[in-house]
Amino acid sequence: MIHVENLCKKFGDLEVLKGINCHIHPQEVVCVIGPSGSGKSTFLRCLNMLETMTSGEIVIDGDHLSDPKTDINAVRTEVGMVFQQFNLFPHKSVVENVMLAPKLVRKLDKGEARKRALALLEKVGISEKADSYPEQLSGGQQQRVAIARSLAMEPKMMLFDEPTSALDPELVGEVLEVMKQLAHEGMTMVVVTHEMGFAREVGDRVLFMDGGIIEEEGDPEQIFKAPKSERTKAFLNKIL
Amino acid sequence: MIGRFDWTGVIEFLPEILKGLYYTLLISIVGLVIGFALGAVFGLGRVSKNKFAYAISTVYIEIIRGTPVLVQAIWIFYALPLIIHYTLDSVVAGIIVIAVNSGAYIAEIVRGAVDSIAKGQMEAGRSLGLNQRQTMQHIIWPQALKRMIPPLGNQFIISIKDTSLLSVILVPELIFQGRLIAANHFNAVEIYTTVAIFYLAITLTLSLILRFVERRLNVQ
Numbered sequence: 001m002i003h004v005e006n007l008c009k010k011f012g013d014l015e016v017l018k019g020i021n022c023h024i025h026p027q028e029v030v031c032v033i034g035p036s037g038s039g040k041s042t043f044l045r046c047l048n049m050l051e052t053m054t055s056g057e058i059v060i061d062g063d064h065l066s067d068p069k070t071d072i073n074a075v076r077t078e079v080g081m082v083f084q085q086f087n088l089f090p091h092k093s094v095v096e097n098v099m100l101a102p103k104l105v106r107k108l109d110k111g112e113a114r115k116r117a118l119a120l121l122e123k124v125g126i127s128e129k130a131d132s133y134p135e136q137l138s139g140g141q142q143q144r145v146a147i148a149r150s151l152a153m154e155p156k157m158m159l160f161d162e163p164t165s166a167l168d169p170e171l172v173g174e175v176l177e178v179m180k181q182l183a184h185e186g187m188t189m190v191v192v193t194h195e196m197g198f199a200r201e202v203g204d205r206v207l208f209m210d211g212g213i214i215e216e217e218g219d220p221e222q223i224f225k226a227p228k229s230e231r232t233k234a235f236l237n238k239i240l
Numbered sequence: 241m242i243g244r245f246d247w248t249g250v251i252e253f254l255p256e257i258l259k260g261l262y263y264t265l266l267i268s269i270v271g272l273v274i275g276f277a278l279g280a281v282f283g284l285g286r287v288s289k290n291k292f293a294y295a296i297s298t299v300y301i302e303i304i305r306g307t308p309v310l311v312q313a314i315w316i317f318y319a320l321p322l323i324i325h326y327t328l329d330s331v332v333a334g335i336i337v338i339a340v341n342s343g344a345y346i347a348e349i350v351r352g353a354v355d356s357i358a359k360g361q362m363e364a365g366r367s368l369g370l371n372q373r374q375t376m377q378h379i380i381w382p383q384a385l386k387r388m389i390p391p392l393g394n395q396f397i398i399s400i401k402d403t404s405l406l407s408v409i410l411v412p413e414l415i416f417q418g419r420l421i422a423a424n425h426f427n428a429v430e431i432y433t434t435v436a437i438f439y440l441a442i443t444l445t446l447s448l449i450l451r452f453v454e455r456r457l458n459v460q
């Protein structure tokens with residue numbers, strides 16, 4: 001579903017991604033871990049072209065991202081993204097946040113978009129806040145709305161960039177719960193996270209990134225219990 | 241002191257002063273509406289990735305901000321017609337001056353407001369599959385507009401006061417009318433005081449309207 005071949009990304013002279021190769025299969029949940037600055041966010045952002053790659057190739061569901069003829073907006077509708085800082089639209093109510101893209105991009109009429117939005121808000125457990133504004137919500141609630149907003153486009157896969165890092169510890173659980181449910185429903189997910197519990201329980205595979213490459217990858221149990229690489233060991237010792 | 245002046249005489253000249261008020265308001269309103277449109281276009285040029293749009297906008301803004309309004313007015317009324325071989329009516333020239341001048345300042349206001357909207361908003365919109373224009377129109381612009389209101393209000397007031405300089409290009413606005421009357425009837429104190437009060441009335445009214453709009457927008 002996602003094929004990444006020799007992906008390189010430079011910011012000026014700074015080489016952030018130095019040849020990433022990976023294949024992510026339909027319905028797979030891949031967790032990406034690694035130290036700060038190792039390029040996890042950049043990798044994720046390349047997958048939906050928020051960053052343009054310097055060289056290499058990414059193929060998403062058959063679309064080659066390096067091909068200038070690829071309709072990037074169309075690709076993005078298939079790839080949902082959830083940000084660390086939620087990035088809800090503060091001038092729109094919760095339900096309007098969720099309705100906006102289906103209305104504009106999928107051309108749903110208002111009634112239909114609203115119906116779909118309310119169903120999704122129900123799913124993430126926040127339908128009673130439909131007419132509130134984002135600033136009136138807790139961080140955990142905002143992040144669940146952001147997930148619903150992404151799902152409203154009915155994407156084929158979802159990218160999460162540290163979705164719980166900006167949350168108070170007691171709010172992390174409710175967001176992970178929603179993500180777990182998504183995973184069980186068979187959503188293809190790439191999740192940058194430091195929630196090792198989540199990676200273990202839900203992840204099919206863990207990628208450990210360091211210095212712009214995938215240093216080690218494998219089954220979560222194997223990575224956490226018996227990492228092969230010294231750098232993986234050192235990193236896990238620090239955070240566990 | 242006050243007794244020496246013939247304040248009732250002002251009433252006699254009121255029609256002429258009101259004519260001046262009419263032109264002051266006409267030029268302010270039409271000029272600022274066009275100025276806002278120019279400001280929006282060139283402000284978006286300043287935040288555009290398109291190098292050409294950016295360069296044109298920057299040149300326009302720098303030229304206007306780097307020269308006095310008075311010079312702009314005289315240039316547009318006396319010099320421009322020689323270049324385009326077309327004589328401009330002074331009111332039309334006045335509207336152009338206010339539009340072009342306020343447009344440059346409003347462009348910087350627009351740029352500042354758009355820049356102040358967090359990058360994450362654009363990314364959130366784009367990652368949902370909205371194109372650049374849709375994201376601008378539905379996500380960035382509504383938020384930026386709200387932030388623009390206080391500085392826009394300032395600029396409106398400055399431009400309204402700038403219309404008084406248009407008397408040098410013979411626009412029959414408030415101070416032009418005032419000077420005409422005062423020169424013929426030796427009632428400078430009464431007439432110029434009245435004119436000043438009219439300017440004050442316009443700018444104070446605008447301030448009140450703006451404060452009202454701001455309050456309305458802040459309660460959601």
Ligand SMILES: Nc1ncnc2c1ncn2[C@@H]1O[C@H](COP(=O)(O)OP(=O)(O)OP(=O)(O)O)[C@@H](O)[C@H]1O
Binds near residue numbers: 039043
């Ligand atoms: N837009 C940019 N311009 C220049 N350098 C950037 C840009 N974005 C990221 N970088 C640099 O690229 C490197 C990798 O950043 P990235 O955000 O991908 O790391 P990360 O693994 O997500 O780290 P963290 O865990 O702190 O989020 C960092 O050194 C960062 O400073």
Ligand SMILES: [Mg+2]
Binds near residue numbers: 040041042161
């Ligand atoms: Mg990051």
